[in-house]
Amino acid sequence: MQGSRIAIKPRSLTIQVYDEVQRLIDSGALAPGAAVSIAELVRRTGVSQTPVREALARLAAEGKLIFVPNVGFRLPDAPTAKQYTEWAVSRVIVESNALRYILGPIDPRIVEDAAAINAQIRTTDFGTSAAGIRKFSELNWRFHARLITLARNSMLEDVHSRLYAMTQFSRVFLGRGIPNRHQIVQEHEVIIEELRKGDREAAAKALRDHIVDSLERDARMSDATISLRRLIRGQETDPEPW
Numbered sequence: 045m046q047g048s049r050i051a052i053k054p055r056s057l058t059i060q061v062y063d064e065v066q067r068l069i070d071s072g073a074l075a076p077g078a079a080v081s082i083a084e085l086v087r088r089t090g091v092s093q094t095p096v097r098e099a100l101a102r103l104a105a106e107g108k109l110i111f112v113p114n115v116g117f118r119l120p121d122a123p124t125a126k127q128y129t130e131w132a133v134s135r136v137i138v139e140s141n142a143l144r145y146i147l148g149p150i151d152p153r154i155v156e157d158a159a160a161i162n163a164q165i166r167t168t169d170f171g172t173s174a175a176g177i178r179k180f181s182e183l184n185w186r187f188h189a190r191l192i193t194l195a196r197n198s199m200l201e202d203v204h205s206r207l208y209a210m211t212q213f214s215r216v217f218l219g220r221g222i223p224n225r226h227q228i229v230q231e232h233e234v235i236i237e238e239l240r241k242g243d244r245e246a247a248a249k250a251l252r253d254h255i256v257d258s259l260e261r262d263a264r265m266s267d268a269t270i271s272l273r274r275l276i277r278g279q280e281t282d283p284e285p286w
Contacts, residue, residue, distance in 0.1 A: 061099035070174035076122035140252035142195040
């Protein structure tokens with residue numbers, strides 16, 4: 045078979061370094077707050093400083109690393125209970141209210157997309173490795189991000205994307221897997237069914253409850269003491285103590 049020649053480009057060195065640093069972060073080989081040495085990465089990967097610096101800059105732009113002028117790159121410190129709570133409350137405010145303020149009718153295609161992602165979460169064996177934890181976290185975030193698109197509000201989508209903090213908050217699952225996966229799937233299904241019925245308020249409440257319950261479960265795994273239920277549900281008139 046003859047024809048024009050196809051140019052096959054080698055995989056970018058920057059991407060390869062990016063993937064290697066991401067692997068080190070996900071595996072826990074780099075601890076929270078640890079410095080990331082450019083010289084060590086050059087030695088480890090066998091490439092020049094330029095692709096290493098480009099890879100680290102990309103990771104910093106994504107919030108996975110921090111650049112300190114005159115010092116270099118390092119991992120973010122482990123989140124405090126206060127930071128965890130602030131992140132959780134931000135998610136509750138953005139995600140649940142997005143379902144209350146959907147512009148126009150609920151798009152059933154988006155709802156079924158979310159259901160398909162949830163089916164992947166239900167049937168995938170994530171194991172306990174860093175790669176499996178990352179896959180779960182990415183699928184779970186895709187589910188939530190897909191729900192945000194129901195609002196037809198690009199500014200909300202942008203705000204929500206800034207809340208993606210999987211690298212910091214998923215470390216709790218390393219070596220132990222996702223013990224509450226089936227419960228997460230069931231909670232997702234409740235949200236999906238309310239959306240299929242067209243009940244935005246019920247879907248928003250189900251999503252809020254899911255975020256609160258899920259993040260409190262994760263916090264207990266990391267021995268953090270937070271009271272999301274009291275903080276968030278305390279805004280309502282509810283005689284049931286939390």
